[in-house]
Amino acid sequence: MPEDMLAPSGIESNKKISLALKPVRLSVIDESRQHAGHGNHHPDGETHFRIEIVSDAFAGLNRLARHRLVNSILRRSLPGAFMPWP
Numbered sequence: 346m347p348e349d350m351l352a353p354s355g356i357e358s359n360k361k362i363s364l365a366l367k368p369v370r371l372s373v374i375d376e377s378r379q380h381a382g383h384g385n386h387h388p389d390g391e392t393h394f395r396i397e398i399v400s401d402a403f404a405g406l407n408r409l410a411r412h413r414l415v416n417s418i419l420r421r422s423l424p425g426a427f428m429p430w431p
Contacts, residue, residue: 355373358396359373361418361421365418366402366403366414367402368402370397372396374394375393375394376393376394396415402414
């Protein structure tokens with residue numbers, strides 16, 4: 346999604362991922378409207394994002410390691426957006 350169609354959290358996520366992972370493809374999509382009534386939903390959006398990334402930084406990493414890498418990048422810029430890890 347073009348940056349001008351994203352709200353501030355989506356723009357920040359896009360920038361952080363781009364800088365950290367240098368992706369060849371990156372898509373940040375705000376799917377908050379599809380989660381109305383679900384936990385953590387807010388009527389103004391920016392609560393549920395789908396992020397698709399293709400990056401050489403993922404080479405040799407399994408799915409869980411890729412998720413942890415992306416979460417560590419976003420956790421720093423979006424405090425309170427993630428459930429704490431045990």
